[in-house]
Amino acid sequence: MKEDINEVMRNMKEGINWSIKDNINDKTKGYIKESMGKIAEKNQKRKLTARFAAFVVDKRALFLFIFAALCVFSIFSSSWVQVEQDLAAFLADDAETKKGLKVMQEEFVTYGMTNIMIANISYEQAELIAERMKSVKGVFSVAFDETKAHYNDASALYNVIFAYEENDQRYVEAINALKEEFKEYDMYINIGLDDVYIDTIIKEIVVVSIYIGIIIIFVLIFTSQSYAEVPVMLITFISAAVINMGTNFFFGTISFVSNSVAAVLQLALSVDYAIILINRFREERETLPAREAAINALSKAILEISSSSLTTICGLLAMTFMKFRIGFDMGIVLMKAIAISLFSVFLLMPGLLMVFSKMIDKTRHGNFMPKIPFIGKFAYSTRKVIPPVFVVILIAAIYFSGKCPFVYGYELLKTAKQNEMQIAKNMIRETFGSANSLALVIPAGDYESEGKLIKELESQDEVEYIMGLSNIKAMDDYVLTDRLTPREFSELTDLDYEVAKLLYAAYAVRDEDYGKVVSGLDTYGVPLIDMFIFLCGQAKEGYVKLDQDLQETLDEAYTQMSIVKQQLQGENYSRILVNLRLPTEGEETFQFLDTIREIAGKYYDDGSIYLVGEASNFYDWSKAFSSDNILVGVLSVVFVIIILLFTFKSVALPVFLIAVIQGSIWINFSFPYLTGSYVLFMHYLVASAIQMGANIDYAIVISNRYLSLKNEMSRREAIIEAMNQSFPTLITSGLMMAVCGILIGAMTSEPVIAGMGECIGRGTIISLVLVMFVLPQILLLGDKIIEKTSFTISPFIRALNAKGTIYVDGQITGQVSGTIIGNLRGIIHGDINAIVESGEMKVLSENPGSQSQGE
Structure with missing residues (x-):
């Protein structure tokens, strides 16, 4: 019964769907009900997408004009984008360094x-x-x-x-x-000039983009079946990238990382969408004119492309939950890039296919893509060997990746290319050592506490040098914050004593300290820097007359003191500069930062103390990484597994796919430990999210093909054919992603961007290897588990009892008594007495009393 029903179902395409059943067993009824539900659902979606596709194709001139206008606008608006070069700006708002x-x-x-x-x-x-x-x-x-x-x-x-x-x-x-x-x-x-640094990065990315563009053209030619397909895809890619860059100004300010790599990653992440549509168009064009082929191709590809984009978006969405807001920045920029790529494929590419359709027909060439039956044969013969070996490798990868040497600064990172600023920094570091400077920000006004704090910090072995207003020497061994009486100040500056007393009196009146004026000024002490600046101000306003030599000396000293005070004292806070004998990151450094806070806490409230510098920045990043690592990993897996559950309607299959891709992530980040190289913490967070969201598509393609083919042929033949059919998609999408990552890693000097490209490129290659040489064996070995853990989602059913003349447009299940006029497509269990005007009627099984007639 099931085989016969399947045959009928495969012949159903469009129209009114009927199912009239009476006294059939529950199992058959449930199967028919499920199958008919799927058909009805597909027919309804096809109607909607077909109408949309027809509108897009028929209005192609309008959409071509809109995209041309958007590209022109985006070329100009891209200069409106504000780019933030300092990654510290993306710390969480409650991070100490940010405050x-x-x-x-x-x-x-x-x-x-x-x-x-x-x-x-x-x-x-x-x-x-x-x-x-x-x-x-x-x-x-x-x-x-x-x-x-x-x-x-x-x-x-x-x-x-x-x-x-x-x-x-x-x-x-x-x-x-x-x-x-x-x-x-x-x-x-x-x-560290932001503009100079960003210009250097942009120039490098432009060069990388040129190389990537050349390679992509060759890849597209190799995987296409018509030379004219290549310009269609290139125009679509370039338009999407230009519009994405030109609309980033909506976000106000974006990071230099997003600004630099968004276009390249956008291409690598979304190339599948254009390939799916052009493959559909090629299939439809075999039997249909260009217009109808474009409409059918788009209507069929919309759901497939949208489904493919969901896992990528989920991986990027997971990044937006990071406490370190660079994840949010890259996540929203790349999600917008994916959305714009989707719109470009849905709205622009059909029109381009129509424009280039004649040229596509004229420039057809043979299929350059080879068949790979040996991979499927290898998978079948090693189906009981590879999965256990993979489990062993997985356990080792978990161990090694757990020891991955993460860092939070640039000092230990190495890039294949170095720019002028990096060369200078390395030369200075090699000759004079590295500097670890911090700013300790404390409440202003209490010079005595500031002086005690500085002395206690100076006594620490880890402190190499410290400077604040309370330890900067001025003249005659006085420091800037020493309190001087009128006598001491007059002797220091060669100012007449009586003039000095008048000056002190004016100072006391300004501060409304009238008691000092009344009780006497001889013992009145004022910080040297405050009185000096006050004296210069009075002299400029003409209240104090000084001889020329003294005036020139005071002017020079005033300039120096003003600059020092502007840098070390504000209206509410003072700043102490501290140089440490410790590296900028590491457990010892981070522990001493806590020690500095404890010492400062003796003199000031803890909530009013801030440590700012590379070391404190890295400390904040390290604390954020511990939570972001778990959060991004869990969310990316959860988001993707939800998509897979509804895609495959099986519990086991999503687990298998996630295990393969997560395994590729663990193997990817085992390499740094095994090679003794360092990885910036951000590289792991971003690369793992992109791997989980984008590389999972490779596993989905193979799984979909295999599950579909195994119902038509043996498992051995199904896996061989599934690999043959999947190979063009895998090699095109995977190769582009890998090439983009590798070239970014090799040809950019910025450590954040270069390391990210390297990790993404290496991870993509590992993912491709696993989905081609491990996943097929897992699918074969776990076939029974996949089937046993499958589930169904029943379609929405609405009961209707009616009499009279009734119009039906849709799927029904139940009993019908009366005369039927219309197109009938479905399964009937019972008696028929009707004329078949077109099509066919086939008896699936004989029941007593059943009959059929017609041609």
Whole structure:
């Protein structure tokens, strides 16, 4: 019975579906009910998608114009996108570093500064160069001495502070002036100019994109069956990428990572969609004119493409839940990219197929894609061997990936290519060692507590150098925050004592400290820096008359003190600069950061203390990673497994597919441990989410083909044919993803981008190997488990009792008594007395009293 019913079901395509049954067994009834439900559901969807497809194809000129206009607009709007180069900006809002950075931006002025190393010079030359640097316009100060911190191995290191803020264009001009002044020397400048750095990255990505474009053209030619199919797909890809870049301004600010790699990853993640549609069009074109072929191809491909995109979107969606908001940034940018790619395939590509249809017909060529029956044969013969071996490899991969050496900074990362800034930084590090600088932000106004804090921190072995207002020496061994009486201040500045007393009186009145004026000023102490700045202000306003020499001395000192105060003291907070003898990351460093907080907590409330610097940034990242790692891993698996459950309606099959892809992730991140290389924590989070969301499609393609074919042929033949049919999709999509990742890793110098590309490229290759040489064996061995854990979802059923003349358009199950006029397609259990005007009627089984007639 089941075989006969299947034959009838395969012949059903469109129209009104009827099923009239009486006294049949429950098993047959349930099967027929399920089959008819599927047919009705498909017919309803086909009607909707067919109408949509016809509209798109018939209005193709409109859609071509819309996409052309969007591309032109996006070319201009792409310059509106704000790009954030500092990854610390993507820390969670409650992260200490994020809070501290906000306070520092509001409270302090940060002047531009840089380290400049000049190699192959004598110490005498180094001294002369230091003096020349001070005379360059825009240079405020140059720190250089005979210690090894500034002169080592015939190389000099100058700490240069500029008179302009970091975001001032004059700061860039001053750096360029230094480069020009000392261009005859071997000079290395360690600068962090956002615009320069981003321009370097963009130039590298452009070169990578050109290489990828050339490779993609060859891949498309190899996998296509007409040369004219290639421009159709290229125009679709390029339009989607341009529109995506041009619409990023809706997000306000995006990271330099998303800005750099979104277009490349968009192509790699969405190439399947265009391939599916063009394959459908090719099949329909065999028997139909171009218009009808395009309509049928689009209507059939919509659901298939949409389903394929869901797993990718789920992987990207998991990234958006990361506490480290770079995941949210990349997630929304790439999800928008996938959505735009879908719209381009659905709305733009059908019109392009119509435009190029004649050329597609004229430029057809033979199929360059080889058959791979040997893989299917190998799978069948090793179905009982490979799965146990894979389990052993999986256990080892779990162990090795658990020991993956994650890092949170760039210092230990190596890239195949290095830019000018990286070369300079490495040269300085190799010659003078690395610096670990922190800013300790504390409440302002209590110089005494600040001084005690500085002294206690200075006593720590881990502290190399510390600077705050309370330990900067001014004159005569006084520090800037020492309280001086009028007598002491007059002696220090050669100011007349009576004038000094008047000055102190004016200061007390300004601060509404009238008690000091009444009780006497002789013992009234004011911090040196505050009184000095007050004196200069009074002199500028003409309240205090000074001789010319003293005025010039005060003006010079005032400039220096003002710059120092702007950097170290704000309205509500003060800043202490701390250099550590520890690396920028590691357990020892992170523990000492907690020690600094404990010491500062003795003098200030814990909630008002902030540590800001690379080390604190990495510490915050390490704490976020511990939770993000679990969150992203669990969510990506959960989201994908839900999609797979409804796709395959089996419990076991999604588990098998997830095991294969998760296994590829574990194997991928076993390599760093085995090769002794380091991995930025972000690489794992992003690459694993993309692997789970995108590479799972390769496993879905093979599984779908096998499950469909095994009902028509033996399991051995089914797996061989499934691999043959899946190979073009796997090699096209997988090869593009792998090539994109590998080229990004090899040809970009930015460690975040390069490492991410390397991990994605390597992970894709591993995924391809596993789905081609491990998954088929798992499907064969687990076939019975897959069938036993299958389930069905019953369609929505509506009961209807009616009499009279009734119009029916849809599937029904039940008893009908009367005369039927119309197209009938279904299974009837009972008696028929009717004329078959067209088509056929076949008796599946004989029952007593049953009869049929007609042609």
